Amino acid sequence: MKFATQLIHGGQAADPLTGALGVPIYQTSTYRQQSVDHFGKYDYARSDNPTREALEEAIAGLEKGSRAFAFASGMAAISSTLLIFSPGDHLVVCEDVYGGAYRVLTSIFQRLGIRSSFVDATRLDAIEAAIRPETKGIYLESPSNPLLKITDLRGVVELARPRGIITLVDNTFMTPYLQRPLELGCDIVLHSGTKFLNGHSDVICGFAVVGDPDLGNRIRFIQNAFGAILGPQDSFLTLRGLKTLKIRMDQSQQSAEKIAAWLQTRKSVIKVHYPGLADHPGHAVNAGQADGPGAVLSFELESYELTKQLLERLRFSAFAVSLGGVESIISYPAKMSHAAVPKEEREKKGIKDTLVRLSVGLEDVDDLIDDLQQVISR
Amino acid sequence: MNIGTQAVQIGLEWDTRTGAVSVPIYQTATFRHPGLGQSTGYDYTRSGNPTRQSLEDGMARLDNGARACAYASGMAAITSLLLLFRSGDHLVVTEDLYGGTCRLFDKVFDQFGLTFSYVDTSDIAAVQAALTPQTKAVFVESLTNPLLKFADIPALSSLCHDLSLLLIVDNTFLTPYLLRPLDLGADIVVYSASKYLSGHNDTIAGLVVIKDAEMAERVYYRQNAAGAVLGPQDSWLVMRGIKTLGVRLDRQQENAAKLAGWLKKHPAVTKVYYPGLEDHPGHALAKRDSRGFGAMIAFEVANHALVEQVLMKTRLISFAESLGGVESLITFPEVQTHADIPPELRARLGINNTLLRLSVGIEDCVDLIEDLRQALET
Numbered sequence: 038m039k040f041a042t043q044l045i046h047g048g049q050a051a052d053p054l055t056g057a058l059g060v061p062i063y064q065t066s067t068y069r070q071q072s073v074d075h076f077g078k079y080d081y082a083r084s085d086n087p088t089r090e091a092l093e094e095a096i097a098g099l100e101k102g103s104r105a106f107a108f109a110s111g112m113a114a115i116s117s118t119l120l121i122f123s124p125g126d127h128l129v130v131c132e133d134v135y136g137g138a139y140r141v142l143t144s145i146f147q148r149l150g151i152r153s154s155f156v157d158a159t160r161l162d163a164i165e166a167a168i169r170p171e172t173k174g175i176y177l178e179s180p181s182n183p184l185l186k187i188t189d190l191r192g193v194v195e196l197a198r199p200r201g202i203i204t205l206v207d208n209t210f211m212t213p214y215l216q217r218p219l220e221l222g223c224d225i226v227l228h229s230g231t232k233f234l235n236g237h238s239d240v241i242c243g244f245a246v247v248g249d250p251d252l253g254n255r256i257r258f259i260q261n262a263f264g265a266i267l268g269p270q271d272s273f274l275t276l277r278g279l280k281t282l283k284i285r286m287d288q289s290q291q292s293a294e295k296i297a298a299w300l301q302t303r304k305s306v307i308k309v310h311y312p313g314l315a316d317h318p319g320h321a322v323n324a325g326q327a328d329g330p331g332a333v334l335s336f337e338l339e340s341y342e343l344t345k346q347l348l349e350r351l352r353f354s355a356f357a358v359s360l361g362g363v364e365s366i367i368s369y370p371a372k373m374s375h376a377a378v379p380k381e382e383r384e385k386k387g388i389k390d391t392l393v394r395l396s397v398g399l400e401d402v403d404d405l406i407d408d409l410q411q412v413i414s415r
Numbered sequence: 416m417n418i419g420t421q422a423v424q425i426g427l428e429w430d431t432r433t434g435a436v437s438v439p440i441y442q443t444a445t446f447r448h449p450g451l452g453q454s455t456g457y458d459y460t461r462s463g464n465p466t467r468q469s470l471e472d473g474m475a476r477l478d479n480g481a482r483a484c485a486y487a488s489g490m491a492a493i494t495s496l497l498l499l500f501r502s503g504d505h506l507v508v509t510e511d512l513y514g515g516t517c518r519l520f521d522k523v524f525d526q527f528g529l530t531f532s533y534v535d536t537s538d539i540a541a542v543q544a545a546l547t548p549q550t551k552a553v554f555v556e557s558l559t560n561p562l563l564k565f566a567d568i569p570a571l572s573s574l575c576h577d578l579s580l581l582l583i584v585d586n587t588f589l590t591p592y593l594l595r596p597l598d599l600g601a602d603i604v605v606y607s608a609s610k611y612l613s614g615h616n617d618t619i620a621g622l623v624v625i626k627d628a629e630m631a632e633r634v635y636y637r638q639n640a641a642g643a644v645l646g647p648q649d650s651w652l653v654m655r656g657i658k659t660l661g662v663r664l665d666r667q668q669e670n671a672a673k674l675a676g677w678l679k680k681h682p683a684v685t686k687v688y689y690p691g692l693e694d695h696p697g698h699a700l701a702k703r704d705s706r707g708f709g710a711m712i713a714f715e716v717a718n719h720a721l722v723e724q725v726l727m728k729t730r731l732i733s734f735a736e737s738l739g740g741v742e743s744l745i746t747f748p749e750v751q752t753h754a755d756i757p758p759e760l761r762a763r764l765g766i767n768n769t770l771l772r773l774s775v776g777i778e779d780c781v782d783l784i785e786d787l788r789q790a791l792e793t
Contacts, residue, residue: 066613066616066617066618066740067737067744069733069734069735070734072727073723073726073734076751080736082609083490083619086619108487109642109643110643113487113642123526123527124502140640148501148502149527149528238443238445241461241646262518263523263643264487264490265486265488266488266491267646268645270646271648274442345451348450349451355447356447357446357447358446358459359444369451
């Protein structure tokens with residue numbers, strides 16, 4: 038089945054009881070049992086809910102995994118997945134990882150005895166050098182947030198596999214439409230489903246997807262025991278959002294390519310970070326492992342004054358946290374997504390006070406460029 | 416204000432723009448900022464959502480705490496609280512804890528170096544004897560599941576406060592309508608809101624209420640960082656449920672008292688656990704600290720064959736996990752809710768293969784008695 042068809046039909050068979058095309062929203066906490074010895078498939082909604090299950094099956098299918106797990110937020114997916122590690126374990130993490138992931142790793146998991154080293158993941162030699170005997174996981178984003186750096190995922194798998202290290206990839210920016218890390222040999226795919234997967238800026242949710250059944254059982258145990266699950270209404274909304282993933286992504290990506298090219302012609306724009314640009318350092322690697330550069334880009338302006346004006350004067354791009362919605366969203370990583378990273382660390386990683394991140398939505402690209410032009414006039 | 420009134424009033428203060436008496440469901444992931452460095456008070460729904468906050472604020476008032484936090488499930492609430500601790504810390508906990516809590520302690524947090532001592536927390540000397548220099552908290556259920564032991568919260572709190580230990584109380588079975596642990600000296604109260612608070616067997620949710628503002632900040636930090644938050648639809652449903660908490664519990668308790676008395680006289684019933692019965696060990700304590708005895712009953716039948724018979728033959732009373740809803744539910748704790756407790760401990764506690772747990776709903780009591788009568792008939 039082709040991707041566009043799978044989005045409509047994968048994991049979403051018509052309701053056998055009524056024929057309804059929409060998956061019913063099972064707003065229930067528990068299920069009546071028929072037998073004392075053999076409980077039905079469903080016994081309690083934290084453990085299993087048919088609406089959530091339909092969504093999990095759909096996501097597993099799209100990511101070419103065997104199982105997917107839906108969580109209350111992207112951070113709940115990340116936190117729950119990290120609980121499969123043990124005290125004393127060490128993780129190698131890409132240095133410009135999302136601020137929320139950085140926070141949970143350095144403040145909460147460190148207290149539980151899990152250590153992390155942050156490295157420039159565009160360099161395989163830097164990743165290899167950070168591996169210790171107790172390294173159990175390599176945690177990546179490709180592209181990374183907000184600098185859109187690209188990691189050679191196949192190269193990392195070659196380092197990790199022989200050492201029995203688990204490779205985890207946050208695939209939020211790409212979605213399975215553009216990149217399927219499990220097919221590249223990675224072990225766990227993570228998502229903030231809040232972003233492109235749901236795509237309407239109206240749900241908070243997260244996913245973990247695996248290929249290996251044993252790893253699946255370990256995450257499943259935590260999902261049920263920790264209980265940071267996604268509710269039925271939000272599961273339904275995400276299924277609904279998923280149906281338009283391909284057409285949304287196609288449109289947004291096309292616009293992003295045009296905007297990136299236009300920004301490059303502006304004198305007051307110092308630098309544009311977008312893997313679709315031929316001069317982006319990760320351009321070739323991304324082209325070899327993904328089917329497109331995505332719809333998020335970031336750029337640096339010549340002054341803080343211009344940055345402030347841009348954030349406050351755009352009409353079509355909402356100045357807000359988050360990304361991946363039908364609405365374009367412009368955000369300010371230094372004070373938003375990466376506020377949890379100390380200033381010194383942040384600047385070392387290139388997240389400057391003049392950097393803005395643009396998530397391109399479904400508005401007409403001419404309107405978006407006109408809107409940018411009224412602030413970035415030269 | 417009387418607590419019953421406070422419960423009905425939950426959420427009423429909110430929508431000043433339209434005057435709507437029901438809080439709007441803010442199905443949004445993010446919030447537009449008015450300008451750089453400015454915020455409406457809401458940035459991102461994981462961090463704060465007006466619907467969820469309305470529930471949290473209302474719950475903080477009901478329990479007389481500084482702040483409340485809402486989670487994706489009761490287990491997510493407890494897990495998020497456990498993230499307050501670090502490797503090496505020790506907790507003293509109730510021995511007949513809910514099986515899901517027990518599983519979380521023994522199979523997830525145990526491996527992160529947290530240790531737990533299981534004691535009969537209705538025995539203060541036993542709690543004292545279990546303390547070690549590493550002890551950081553005492554975790555009890557105000558009314559235990561399934562044997563309905565009553566905790567002496569004032570005595571536990573004076574012991575804890577002398578030693579600067581946190582006292583955490585799971586108040587799921589009583590709710591603030593009957594007992595307010597923070598008023599009795601506890602520091603943190605936790606709920607599976609899927610039960611009495613939501614009250615309709617249709618939501619999975621957890622709540623935590625914290626007495627002290629500084630501790631509340633630490634709890635909030637983890638709610639946001641680990642991200643196991645409750646979605647807006649489910650937040651709204653819990654508030655909707657809380658509005659009828661008083662009338663529901665009044666009727667449920669009335670039914671439970673009648674059923675407990677009736678069961679006690681039934682020849683096929685060998686033992687009845689209900690705090691409202693004068694010979695129940697916690698009866699005097701319950702009378703002193705609580706406005707009522709709750710609506711949970713556990714009872715033993717003469718032999719195991721009767722267990723299956725009752726579970727299969729009840730018609731109105733559903734054989735299903737969970738409790739606290741308007742519908743009466745019956746469960747078999749040994750294999751359902753408490754399967755994760757080690758068999759030796761289960762046997763010592765009295766959770767055996769003839770024990771049934773009944774969550775009494777708001778049906779007419781005459782019909783409930785008739786349903787049990789025909790189910791017990793040999």
